[in-house]
Amino acid sequence: MSVSAKSIRSAQAIATYPGRKQGLRLSAVALHATLIFFCLVIILPLLWVVLMSVKPVTDAYSGKLLPSQFDFTHYGYALQRLPYIWRNFGNSIIVTFSTVLLTSACAVLAAYAIVHLRLPGKLLLVSLLVGTLYFPTRLVSIIGIFRIQASLGLINTLPGLILPYVTLNLALSILVMKGIFEQISPEILDAARIDGASSWRILWMVMLPLIANGLVVLLIINFVTAWGEFLLAYTLTNDQAMRTLPVALATAMGGFGEWVWPALAAVYVMAIAPGITAFAVAQRWYMKGLQEGALKF
Amino acid sequence: MASTAISPGVTYRSSRLLWLRDSINWLYVLPALFFFCMYMLYPIIEVVVISFTDYKYLSNEPMRFIGLTNFINALQDPVVHLGLWRALYFTLIFLPGVIFIPLFVAILIDRVSNPSLASLYRIILLIPAVIPGPMIFVLWRWMYDFEVGPINTILVNYLHLFTYRNAPQWLGNSPLTIPAIAFVEWWWGLGYHTMFFLAGLAAIPRELFEAARVDGANEWQMFWNVTLPRLRPIFVILVVLRFGTAMAVIDEYIIMGGFNRALPTYTWTVYMWHLAFNIGNWFQGYAAAIGWIGAAAMLIVVGFLFYVFRDRD
Numbered sequence: 001m002s003v004s005a006k007s008i009r010s011a012q013a014i015a016t017y018p019g020r021k022q023g024l025r026l027s028a029v030a031l032h033a034t035l036i037f038f039c040l041v042i043i044l045p046l047l048w049v050v051l052m053s054v055k056p057v058t059d060a061y062s063g064k065l066l067p068s069q070f071d072f073t074h075y076g077y078a079l080q081r082l083p084y085i086w087r088n089f090g091n092s093i094i095v096t097f098s099t100v101l102l103t104s105a106c107a108v109l110a111a112y113a114i115v116h117l118r119l120p121g122k123l124l125l126v127s128l129l130v131g132t133l134y135f136p137t138r139l140v141s142i143i144g145i146f147r148i149q150a151s152l153g154l155i156n157t158l159p160g161l162i163l164p165y166v167t168l169n170l171a172l173s174i175l176v177m178k179g180i181f182e183q184i185s186p187e188i189l190d191a192a193r194i195d196g197a198s199s200w201r202i203l204w205m206v207m208l209p210l211i212a213n214g215l216v217v218l219l220i221i222n223f224v225t226a227w228g229e230f231l232l233a234y235t236l237t238n239d240q241a242m243r244t245l246p247v248a249l250a251t252a253m254g255g256f257g258e259w260v261w262p263a264l265a266a267v268y269v270m271a272i273a274p275g276i277t278a279f280a281v282a283q284r285w286y287m288k289g290l291q292e293g294a295l296k297f
Numbered sequence: 298m299a300s301t302a303i304s305p306g307v308t309y310r311s312s313r314l315l316w317l318r319d320s321i322n323w324l325y326v327l328p329a330l331f332f333f334c335m336y337m338l339y340p341i342i343e344v345v346v347i348s349f350t351d352y353k354y355l356s357n358e359p360m361r362f363i364g365l366t367n368f369i370n371a372l373q374d375p376v377v378h379l380g381l382w383r384a385l386y387f388t389l390i391f392l393p394g395v396i397f398i399p400l401f402v403a404i405l406i407d408r409v410s411n412p413s414l415a416s417l418y419r420i421i422l423l424i425p426a427v428i429p430g431p432m433i434f435v436l437w438r439w440m441y442d443f444e445v446g447p448i449n450t451i452l453v454n455y456l457h458l459f460t461y462r463n464a465p466q467w468l469g470n471s472p473l474t475i476p477a478i479a480f481v482e483w484w485w486g487l488g489y490h491t492m493f494f495l496a497g498l499a500a501i502p503r504e505l506f507e508a509a510r511v512d513g514a515n516e517w518q519m520f521w522n523v524t525l526p527r528l529r530p531i532f533v534i535l536v537v538l539r540f541g542t543a544m545a546v547i548d549e550y551i552i553m554g555g556f557n558r559a560l561p562t563y564t565w566t567v568y569m570w571h572l573a574f575n576i577g578n579w580f581q582g583y584a585a586a587i588g589w590i591g592a593a594a595m596l597i598v599v600g601f602l603f604y605v606f607r608d609r610d
Contacts, residue, residue, distance in 0.1 A: 031409065032409075132337070134596075142570070147343060147354075148339070163335070170332055220427060228430055230431035276428070
């Protein structure tokens with residue numbers, strides 16, 4: 001009822017001001033045109049690399065944007081012929097999976113204690129975490145990290161990458177989870193405690209279902225960082241077989257030898273596809289998680 | 298009387314017991330703390346120590362403590378000066394685009410009345426946020442490529458504005474390099490920063506706008522007097538946070554420029570890495586000092602920005 005009454009009223013308003021109606025429509029057109037322009041700016045580079053991966057080699061070098069015919073053989077070629085590409089994929093998968101798991105677990109535990117448990121020295125801990133966001137820790141610490149890994153014999157190994165990777169996003173992850181835990185009312189915790197649940201059980205049974213959306217944000221943020229990390233991988237590995245995908249792609253000189261452009265583009269598409277697919281599947285929870293406090297710290 | 302004499306002791310004891318009991322909760326923080334100390338705190342302390350030595354990684358000589366020599370040399374090193382200026386130049390181009398374009402887009406999306414259309418825009422803009430930064434730089438290195446890059450292909454083959462002989466050189470030894478890299482950062486951060494501003498816009502009570510409208514404010518006045526002051530905290534965090542990261546970026550310079558000292562991408566960060574892991578005997582002591590000087594320069598500006606944006610009310 002109210003909707004129809006409202007629409008009638010707005011229809012009357014438009015009817016009484018014919019000039020205003022036209023103005024509204026024009027500004028709406030301008031609004032959507034501008035937004036569509038920005039969306040195109042985002043999509044077109046990605047579309048280019050996808051098209052590049054399905055172009056015949058001759059098209060790739062002749063300055064044509066659209067393929068004259070589709071050629072999907074580059075994907076098979078890249079996986080079979082490019083040196084170490086399987087190894088690089090495998091390394092990236094192992095490193096990313098371990099890093100995401102470790103970072104997220106550490107962040108959930110720490111943020112839970114910071115927000116919902118009594119923790120002497122809490123303020124110091126939080127200000128230390130925030131402080132690291134304003135300091136180029138990754139850059140300043142890299143010489144030290146290299147020395148630690150070298151003395152532990154972890155250069156050119158996957159654990160040698162995973163261990164420092166956990167710290168890359170740790171402070172940010174804890175702060176993001178802190179924002180999400182703060183949205184949960186402490187009364188829920190008190191109620192569970194009166195029922196005799198320990199803080200550990202409360203985390204597993206009560207909290208985890210409530211932070212599910214925020215966890216999606218956390219997993220995606222950590223996945224993106226670990227999957228694409230370049231500087232540490234570039235520093236801590238020099239054996240082509242132990243390198244991860246981003247380093248392999250960044251050091252590949254396109255167009256020379258085995259690395260013909262369409263094959264390189266095919267590797268690239270395979271490298272960014274997991275992230276975009278995961279985002280497409282999880283975007284509903286991701287958006288909810290962002291609204292539930294992942295952006296508030 | 299007796300009870301008052303006893304009670305301070307009791308509260309003292311019980312508060313200490315409470316403190317001990319609460320300290321158990323640090324077990325939850327322990328895993329994070331382990332990684333934090335092992336791979337952040339300890340390496341940073343170690344870098345402090347070796348910045349006062351002549352440590353070279355590949356040299357067999359034992360390291361010698363040389364006091365402030367590294368710092369004095371680095372402050373007089375023309376490559377360090379040039380590197381800091383280059384980083385600052387990049388930051389100054391990078392910052393406005395990474396703040397104001399998302400603000401503009403967020404205000405536009407906020408006005409889209411159709412909810413499914415609004416979320417479609419958000420999702421499309423967020424796609425780059427799920428592509429890792431280094432992958433973005435690899436993609437744009439190809440986009441800017443002189444021969445197969447689509448930007449020059451469009452300029453030459455489709456728009457006929459240039460020929461291959463005079464087409465713009467986007468990367469390398471060219472004045473366009475730094476703006477081109479800054480543009481990549483805008484492209485990458487657009488969706489993510491738009492989300493920040495949208496969260497801020499959603500938090501503004503609608504009554505404020507209605508009250509302003511009743512008072513006869515136009516759209517522009519409402520933006521200046523209602524929207525902008527309310528977005529201030531997000532603004533400050535983004536400016537300061539992004540300033541810090543922009544001064545110390547390195548991935549994009551290595552991926553898009555490499556280690557050529559003549560290129561505008563050879564900033565203090567690249568110089569530091571180059572010294573520590575490539576040049577000569579790997580002068581890690583000297584590189585550590587350069588790292589600290591760059592970090593200090595950055596912290597001074599971050600502190601200055603916090604001072605400028607401090608709450609005046």
